Structures are given as structure tokens and as C-alpha cells.
Amino acid sequence: xxxxxxxxxxxxxxxxxxxxxxxxxxxxxxxxxxxxxxxxxxxxxxxxxxxxxxxxxxxxxxxxxxxxxxxxxxxxxxxxxxxxxxxxxxxxxxxxxxxxxxxxxxxxxxxx
Amino acid sequence: xxxxxxxxxxxxxxxxxxxxxxxxxxxxxxxxxxxxxxxxxxxxxxxxxxxxxxxxxxxxxxxxxxxxxxxxxxxxxxxxxxxxxxxxxxxxxxxxxxxxxxxxxxxxxxxxxx
Numbered sequence: 065x066x067x068x069x070x071x072x073x074x075x076x077x078x079x080x081x082x083x084x085x086x087x088x089x090x091x092x093x094x095x096x097x098x099x100x101x102x103x104x105x106x107x108x109x110x111x112x113x114x115x116x117x118x119x120x121x122x123x124x125x126x127x128x129x130x131x132x133x134x135x136x137x138x139x140x141x142x143x144x145x146x147x148x149x150x151x152x153x154x155x156x157x158x159x160x161x162x163x164x165x166x167x168x169x170x171x172x173x174x175x176x
Numbered sequence: 177x178x179x180x181x182x183x184x185x186x187x188x189x190x191x192x193x194x195x196x197x198x199x200x201x202x203x204x205x206x207x208x209x210x211x212x213x214x215x216x217x218x219x220x221x222x223x224x225x226x227x228x229x230x231x232x233x234x235x236x237x238x239x240x241x242x243x244x245x246x247x248x249x250x251x252x253x254x255x256x257x258x259x260x261x262x263x264x265x266x267x268x269x270x271x272x273x274x275x276x277x278x279x280x281x282x283x284x285x286x287x288x289x290x
Contacts, residue, residue, distance in 0.1 A: 106266050107281045114276060161224070164279060
């Protein structure tokens with residue numbers, strides 16, 4: 065059973081378009097992290113959100129943590145080919161201890 | 177500063193063999209976690225070690241074992257390899273303190289079992 069559900073699974077867009085990917089769960093998380101992973105490499109941490117309703121911005125990327133701390137979204141403005149990759153959300157809750165529970169990821173392709 | 181390092185980068189084994197994967201954490205990090213990522217999936221938690229003690233274990237068989245050394249580096253051992261063990265094995269290090277406990281990943285070891 066996947067604790068975190070990510071949607072969409074695949075996304076192919078053209079350079080300059082905006083997009084939003086979602087990370088949903090029925091569980092409450094004490095913190096949630098977003099990673100980007102390129103083929104054959106390890107995930108790279110983008111952001112950590114902790115407080116319900118929190119919004120964080122990283123250049124053209126905007127991350128939001130749901131008020132109930134059960135869901136999160138990642139919005140990319142004016143996507144560029146360099147944004148291509150697998151976007152993973154991962155969370156910790158009271159049952160997972162220090163382990164991270166990952167979603168399956170959203171595979172994003174941005175074409176010029 | 178050096179990030180998390182893992183060795184080897186790639187490994188090819190046959191069924192029934194044994195494999196040892198190695199990980200060095202970021203300097204100052206005392207916790208190491210291991211994850212398995214099969215193609216098309218997110219990473220799955222295998223183990224976490226802190227100060228040489230096992231802190232958590234995921235839903236993996238006893239063929240999987242790990243340990244952490246006094247310098248905080250770690251080894252993951254897998255016995256009696258199966259075809260299904262083919263995956264990218266990721267090591268992550270963290271300070272392991274506080275609520276956030278951000279984990280930073282190494283580049284992984286790609287294991288292929290034939």
C-alpha cells in the first residue's frame with residue numbers, strides 16, 4: 065500500500081508552460097520533503113515543509129503543505145528543459161520514525 | 177564539502193551470490209539510512225542506523241543486513257541474491273535530530289542480478 069499518492073504519474077509539456085503536481089495521503093505527516101531525481105542518480109532535496117498551510121518558494125518552484133498536513137503541491141512557473149526529471153514527495157509520520165515514506169513520483173519532461 | 181558517497185557505482189552479480197554496498201555520510205552526520213529503488217517506483221526504506229545502532233527496519237527479508245562503523249560509514253549486505261533484488265540502492269545521511277531530520281542522498285549503487 066502506497067502511503068503517498070502522486071499525480072499525475074507522467075507529464076510532458078513545452079517550455080514556458082506552467083504545471084502543478086500533487087502529493088496526497090490519508091495520513092498526517094510531521095514533515096514533508098520534495099526531491100528531484102535524474103536518471104541513474106540519487107534524489108536531490110528541493111524543500112522541506114513542516115507547518116500546515118506553509119508555502120515555500122524556490123525560484124520558479126512554489127511548494128505548499130496542506131492545512132491538515134496530509135497533502136502537498138508543487139507548482140512550476142514557466143517550465144524549462146532543465147526542470148526535466150522525476151519529482152518525488154516523501155514524508156515522515158508518527159509510525160515511520162525517522163524513515164521517509166516516498167510516493168512513486170511524477171516524471172516530468174519539458175521540451176524546447 | 178563532500179556529499180554522501182557510495183561504492184561501487186555499478187555491480188553485476190548472479191543469483192545466489194552475496195553483495196556488500198558501502199556508504200560514507202556527509203561530515204558531521206551521524207545517521208545513515210538505506211533505500212531500495214526499483215525502476216518506476218519511489219525509494220523503499222530498508223534500514224536506518226544512528227550511532228552504530230539500528231533505529232528502524234523496513235519490510236525486507238533477513239537476507240538484508242547492515243551495520244554502521246565508528247566513523248559513521250555504513251555497509252549494506254544482501255545474501256542469496258534474487259533477480260528481484262536488481263535495483264538502485266540509495267544511501268542517505270542526516271543529522272538525525274529534531275522534527276525535520278532532512279535526509280541527503282548519495283548517487284546510489286546500481287545492482288543487477290543475472
